[in-house]
Amino acid sequence: MTSSDKQFRPLAVPAVTVGGFWGKWQDAVCDETASILLDRCIAAGMLQAIDVTQPSPGVVIPFHSMSPTMPETEEKARVSTQMFWDSDFAKSIETIAYALYRKPNAELEKRADDIIDLYEKLQQEDGYVNSWFQRIRPGRRWTNLRDHHELYCAGHMIEAAVAYFQATGKRKFLDIMCRYVDYMLTVFGHGEDQLPGYCGHPEIELALVKLARVTGNQKYLDLSKFFVDERGTEPHFFDEEARRDGREPKAYVFGNYEYSQSHLPVREQKKVVGHAVRAMYLYSGMADLATEYQDDSLTSALETLWDDLTTKQMYITGGIGPSASNEGFTDYYDLPNDTAYAETCASVALVFWASRMLGRGPNRRFADIMEQALYNGALTGLSMDGKTFFYDNPLESTGKHHRWKWHHCPCCPPNIARLVASVGSYMYAGSDKEIAVHLYGESSASFELAGGAKVQLSQKTAYPYDGAIALSLGLAAPARFTLSLRIPEWAAGAKLAVNGEPLDLSSVEIDGYARIEREWKDGDAVLLELPLELxxxxxxxxxxxxxxxxxxxxxxxxxxxxxxxxxxxxxxxxxxxxxxxxxxxxxxxxxxxxxxxxxxxxxxxxxxxxxxxxxxxxxxxxxxxxxxxxxxxxxxxxxxxxxxxxxx
Amino acid sequence: MTSSDKQFRPLAVPAVTVGGFWGKWQDAVCDETASILLDRCIAAGMLQAIDVTQPSPGVVIPFHSMSPTMPETEEKARVSTQMFWDSDFAKSIETIAYALYRKPNAELEKRADDIIDLYEKLQQEDGYVNSWFQRIRPGRRWTNLRDHHELYCAGHMIEAAVAYFQATGKRKFLDIMCRYVDYMLTVFGHGEDQLPGYCGHPEIELALVKLARVTGNQKYLDLSKFFVDERGTEPHFFDEEARRDGREPKAYVFGNYEYSQSHLPVREQKKVVGHAVRAMYLYSGMADLATEYQDDSLTSALETLWDDLTTKQMYITGGIGPSASNEGFTDYYDLPNDTAYAETCASVALVFWASRMLGRGPNRRFADIMEQALYNGALTGLSMDGKTFFYDNPLESTGKHHRWKWHHCPCCPPNIARLVASVGSYMYAGSDKEIAVHLYGESSASFELAGGAKVQLSQKTAYPYDGAIALSLGLAAPARFTLSLRIPEWAAGAKLAVNGEPLDLSSVEIDGYARIEREWKDGDAVLLELPLELxxxxxxxxxxxxxxxxxxxxxxxxxxxxxxxxxxxxxxxxxxxxxxxxxxxxxxxxxxxxxxxxxxxxxxxxxxxxxxxxxxxxxxxxxxxxxxxxxxxxxxxxxxxxxxxxxx
Structure with missing residues (x-):
């Protein structure tokens, strides 16, 4: 895995500290959400599912669904154990990892360590680890990739393991997941006795890129590419898998494979269809691979899909997926406001995708939408106090729509929490000789350029309420590089000055970024003024x-x-x-x-x-x-x- | 059962012949819909359900659901036998009865006779007759009045029997239903071993009034009154019934008894709630009883409910019940257009209720809405060719909403068909000394006033497209009575002339009707001109x-x-x-x-x-x-x- 001036990788979360607007949100996550996620996962029965010293919770367990209007103790229903619980534990641990970096918390860290210990005990000899398949439905491993979220869960556990390693330096979870993926490398492929398959719910693709980046191990990247390249090819893996499993492929409840974006090979997909979160996670993984492999065929497909989504299927909030029935897309221009599904997870995932589209260079075509989805469709999912969560996000309410304490499908709470807790890594990106500022907000970030030059970049600003952004640079020695600052499309009349000298924006703007290439020195100051008019x-x-x-x-x-x-x-x-x-x-x-x-x-x-x-x-x-x-x-x-x- | 000048009863269907606008619609029902209803009932398996010489179809049978986009032979699904099938057969026979009066059709009459013969054979010794309880769920008779449509089915069969008797003079079906109701009279009441119950789906209440009117038998009226008076009283019958049947009353899927308008005694109900068709059928029966018993407490409750519905919960089309989830009402002023449920049956039933509110005298407060619901919310349910049917009636479509050939819950097709085929009886009503014209349209109607004077009243008009309505009277001898003509609220500037002499409308208008009391003679002509402006x-x-x-x-x-x-x-x-x-x-x-x-x-x-x-x-x-x-x-x-x- 090499680096280049064409590859913009996000900063690791610990490399950015935020204050101001985002600081308040991160404090709420650190102080409240992070522990609440564990509390409610456990109340829902997840701990029993992963703990091999306890009896299996069985397929149906007592479960607390905490609706907006009911006290926590009151509403209970017996529901199925959820096949994707590992992912919710994982996203919770990922959130905790980011929270620990901001605010050390021994008790919270202990709780996370204990859960990781349970996963260590759960992991089988061959490396396999999945609580639902081991404890609730033993014997069904790799039999229904289409529906059963098996690789999806692994993906979230990989993301959590990477985050926990970056935040704490502890390798145990990362090692567990490396062992699991090493085993997957024997399972998936074109060899005899191997499965040419992929997950019905994309997620592992982007996770494997994270794992490759943190371990430097190319084989994880190649497995991600394998999953992406196999997707939607004929003979269709989901058809063959269903027949092997004694199921009729045509009896699929969603009718066709658009639901999981496996209806066509990914490079032939032109229209954003199906389940919104699945689509965004898939495209995120594809975008990462486009960056890592400098794969123009993937980039070209993604740009077509990007335009399809953002010019015909996106709410003004950056909410996507108007329909509850498929948790996803319907017809072009169908954007009902009062019944908007616009799942929090889908906007969170749109932020993921947009940030990864920036992997091949700064371009406000992607960054403007990333900001729009982040501040509106995604952030709305978390209450100010960090304690309750929107799942669907209508743009009109008669007064009956409120945040949940928990949900029978608790994907959104840890998803918005991990995004908020790691928002700094979406604000900045760097290549060998360029630093890009994608988002504005009170913060400080550390970069290392090619040749080892270290740069500290700080923003002082009350953005998004005030448009004045004062950037300052800290360098041990002067260094030549490009500082690229996004000028949002809406910011006509923006003003820029370097060390007090006004800069003609039109002369430095490329793809909506002011690109200031010069020899920067310690104490250099850049003032950007974005007009904020209603x-x-x-x-x-x-x-x-x-x-x-x-x-x-x-x-x-x-x-x-x-x-x-x-x-x-x-x-x-x-x-x-x-x-x-x-x-x-x-x-x-x-x-x-x-x-x-x-x-x-x-x-x-x-x-x-x-x-x-x-x-x-x-x-x-x-x-x-x-x-x-x-x-x-x-x-x-x-x-x-x-x-x-x-x-x- | 007496008659009076305070009681306006609808004309029997054979007493009115329509042409013009409604003539075309009735021809479509006679030529197409009437036989299609039987064809599709039979395709759905209903014949096997009532035919005791065949094996029971069981709880699940092959079933043709004929969606708008599928050829009749293609789409099949295995569905439950429907507990309310008797009602759909009954409404189909009721439609056929009206059709036979307009256009004799030996083949169609034979098909109806054959079905009636099957019901005769199905009827048990004690008078009970219900195909689902006898053939699909034997042993469950009278165990779940709340959910199982048992008396509802009987109600529709009574309506059909009355119609078939009036149209053909054949008594067999009427006698079957009299035997059944005579048996019911032993089952329901306050005596020991009797049930103080009523049906979760109102319908039998209005049917028993029809039976009483056609047989002159007060006991049927009294049973109707019993059902209405018992409804919603405490201890609640549905609670007690559930306990007797080993069901937990609180586990009711609709949460409370608003769904079936049994949450309160009927005279205490102020808000129109729950399932729309159930509400309209209940209020229809209540209005009939208010007329028959001159019951002011019922009328007062109904007027409150009428205002509640028509000033806060009704589409401009006269569609009602915006929500699919309860097939009914939601919040005040909640009238979504693209997702409007507004079931055809509900507007049909609103026509029923409105017409019965006129039982205590002409008043355009009711008749205007009757017309609005008839021409818009209800009639839309039938295609011009009489072959396909809307179930829900949105006021906005992106092009995907089309009429069905048949529906798994086929209540709407025979409901709109029977309304269209009997529309003449909604146009006119008479008391002892008054003839009221509620609706305009090319037609001719026969009345008999107190004392036996016979009046033939005809309308020549291209209404609703043209506002000129020429009424002419035929009488064997001059007679003094009031001719009341509705002046719709929208018809400001309407003009009226009797035998060429203009009449000052404001001097004769009471409750929105021009009431012309005089000695009428053969050949008298009344010209009404209603301004029709967009x-x-x-x-x-x-x-x-x-x-x-x-x-x-x-x-x-x-x-x-x-x-x-x-x-x-x-x-x-x-x-x-x-x-x-x-x-x-x-x-x-x-x-x-x-x-x-x-x-x-x-x-x-x-x-x-x-x-x-x-x-x-x-x-x-x-x-x-x-x-x-x-x-x-x-x-x-x-x-x-x-x-x-x-x-x-």
Whole structure:
């Protein structure tokens, strides 16, 4: 595994420290979420599943589903043990790893160590380790890759092991997973008695890239490439596997293999289809491989898919996958707001994909969307206090949609938690001779360039609420490299100065990044000013659900109106193009968010009495509406919420 | 059972002959639907279920589900035998009865007779007759009135028996059902060994009123009153029944008894809740009893429920019950258009209820809604050719919603068919000294007033497309009575003349009816002119789904735009208040419907390219849109459809 000036790899999490906006979120994860994840995994029965000294929990166990409206002790249901529990434990440990780096916590570390010990005991002689197949459904190993999340679980455990090693230096979990993957290398392949297969739920592909990068071991990268290259080829592995297992391939509940993006070889896929998280994880792995192998055929396929997603199938929040029935995609331009599924995991995974599309160089085509999905579709999944979680993320609510304490399919809580806890690694990337700043926010990052030059890069800023970003560099000795700063597409009129000297942006901007190549020295200061104005956004008229509607963004943040500030019946609000600002306010009870009050028209309701339909149109009157960042909705008094307002 | 001037009973179906608009629809039912209903009932296995000479079909049988997109022979699934099949056979026979009156058809009559013969053979010694309990689940009689549709099936069979007797004069089916009800009279009551119960799915209540009216037998009326009075009282029958049957009452899948409107005694119910068809059938029976017993406490409860439904929970189409999950009601003002359930049966049943609210006298508060639901929510359920059926009735479609050939729950096809085939009986009603015309349309009806005076009343009109209605009277001798003609609320400026003499409407209008009391003589002519202008309708701002939207009606008809006339992306159409009419056209390929072309603005789509969101609002350009009656949508080339347009 070589490095080059064409390969931008993310910084390891410990290489970045964040403060400001993201610091508060990371503190919530460190102080609350990290331990809550373990508590609730255990309440759900997961510990018993991995602990070989206890009896198997069986296929059905008592289970606490903690809905938004029920106290933790009250609601219980007997549900199936979940085949993907290992992944949820793994994502929880990954979160803990990142949390430990920020805030050492001996008790939390002990709890993680104990779980890793249980996995060590669970691991079989040959290296195999999966609690569901060993403890709940023994004898079914490798019989149904299509449905049973076997390699998916391994993928998340690999990611957790890498993170735990990076955060703590402890190798035990990493060694467990290396042994497991070494065994997989004997199972998968084109040899006789080998399986030319891959997982119905992509995830291991990107995980193996992480494992290869941390171990420097090419064989893990090659296994990832094998899984990606086999996917969707004929004869179809899932057909053959089903027949071997005595199942009728055509009886597949999802009808065809679009659900798992295995309907075609990956390089022939043009349309983003199926289960949203599966799609994003697959494309993330593909993008990593495109970077590592400098594979233009993969990059080309990914760019087609990227445009397909972001120009026809994405909510303004960066939410994706409108439908609950397949947890995924439907038709082009079908973006219902009140019933939006837009799973938290899917936006988290879109951040993953976008960040990996930057592996071949800075380009705001990807980074702008990464920021949009991060601040809106993804972050909304976590409450301000780090204790509750959205699974689906509508853009309109009548007041009944609230965060869960836990969910029978608890994938989202640890997913948003690990993203928040590792957000620094998405802010920056480096190649041999370039440092790219993809996201802005109070932080400090350490880089090592080709030749060993070390650079410390810091941002002082109140972004995303204020657009002034002061970057400063720390170097032991001057060094020549390119510092690339993203200029978001929405930031027309952005200003840039190096050591007080204004820089003509147009002369240095490539692919939406200001690329400043020079000999940098210790103490150099760069000031970037991004204009943050409230701006209206209209949807393509093909989006029927947004017809006659307007949404409002400020910088990367989608804003919404909540009942707690504005009363109910928010659909009566009519927003004129570029509404007048009546004022702003810093809300201390809402993480210090900047609220924006705008002048609107609002349809009168009183004069309707009990009339349901009438020939006279509603009468409007002037009113003010307070807007708050969408990601913070449902953190105060519960009530209605709206993103897309009537436009007039 | 007495008659009075306070009791308006519907005319028997044979007393009215319709032509014009409804004549075409009735011809389609006579020529196609009536036999199709039997064909598909039989294809679904129902004949085997009632035929005691054949083996029981068992709990699961091969079944043809004929979806909109599949040829009849292709799609098959194994499904449970349906506990409510008797009701679907019964509604089919009821349809045939009405069809036979319009068009004698020996073959169809023979098929109905043969089925009635099978029911005769099925009937047990004690009078009990129900195919599911006798053939599929023997031994379960009267054990689960809450869920198992036992009395519901009996109700539909009673309605069918009454209709078949009225249409053919044959008593066999009527006698079967009288024997069955006579047996029920021993089963239900407050005596020891009797059940103080009622059906989870109301229906028998209104059926028993029909049976009482046709037989003159008060005991059937009293049984209906018993069922209504017992409903929702404590201790709750469904709780006690469940315990007797070894079921946990609290484990009820719908949570509480709102689903079946048995959560409270009926006179204490204020809010329309639960399963929409159940609600409408219950209220229909209650309204019949209010008329028969002159029961003001029932009328008062019904008026509260009426306002609740029609001012907070009804689509502009007269569709009701927005949610598929409970086939019923949700929150006030929750009226989603694209996912509207708005079951055909529910609008049919709203017509039933409305017509029965007229039992205590003409009042357009009820009759206007009856007409609205009839022409829009209900009639849409039947294709123009009488061969296919809508189950749910959205007000917006992207082009994927089409009528079914048959449905696994085939309640709607015979329900809309029997309504269409008997529509004449909803047009008129009479008391001892008043004739009320509730609905307009080419037709002729026979009345007998107190004292035996016979009146023939005819309408010549092209209503609902033309507002001129010429009524003429035929009498053997002059007679004094009141002729009451509905003046719809939307018909401001209506004109009325008797024998050429204009009548001042305001001087004769009571409760929205022109009440002309005089001595009428043979050949008297009344001319009513209802202005039919396209009129915009706006929804109460609390209906978030219609915010910023306008719909268009002309007379009783909701109009819509279809893709076949207007291209796709109908949500780009912007309708100004009272749009200019560009022209009208009579569409021969659409039952001679009047299409209306209007001037609109339409958002340009081309200039968006691949942009999904942008800060510049869409640009509009002038365009024309062709509107057609909503009830006729999806009868030509399949495609998108829209009722609520962007308003501007």
């Amino acid at each position: 701006r209206p956004l209209y949807a393509n008229p093909k989006v029927r659900q947004d017809a006659g509607r307007v949404s409002l963004m400020r910088g990367p943040l989608v804003y919404c109106a909540e009942e707690v500030d504005n009363g109910a019946d928010l659909s009566a609000v009519r927003v004129v193009d570029t509404p007048a600002i009546a004022g702003t306010a810093v809300l201390n009870d809402l993480n210090g968010a900047l609220a924006v009050d705008i002048e609107v028209q609002r349809n009168k309701i009183e004069d309707w009495g009990t009339t349901l339909y009438r020939s006279a149109p509603p009468k409007a009157e002037p009113a003010k509406v307070r807007l708050v960042p969408y990601h913070l909705w449902d953190n105060r008094a519960p009530g209605a919420m709206l993103v897309w307002f009537q436009a007039q | 009129r915009p309708l706006y929804a109460n701002p609390k209906v978030r789904q219609d915010a910023g939207r306008v719909s268009l009606m002309r007379g009783p008809l909701v109009y819509c735009a279809e893709e076949v006339d207007n291209g796709a992306d109908l949500s780009a159409v912007r309708v100004v208040d009272t749009p200019a009419i560009a022209g009208t056209a009579v569409l021969n390929d659409l039952n001679g419907a009047l299409a209306v072309d209007i001037e609109v603005q339409r958002n340009k789509i081309e200039d968006w390219g691949t942009t999904l969101y942008r800060s510049a609002p869409p640009k509009a350009e002038p365009a024309k849109v062709r509107l057609v009656p909503y009830h006729l949508w999806d009868n030509r080339a399949p495609g998108a459809m829209l009722v609520w347009f962007q308003a501007q």
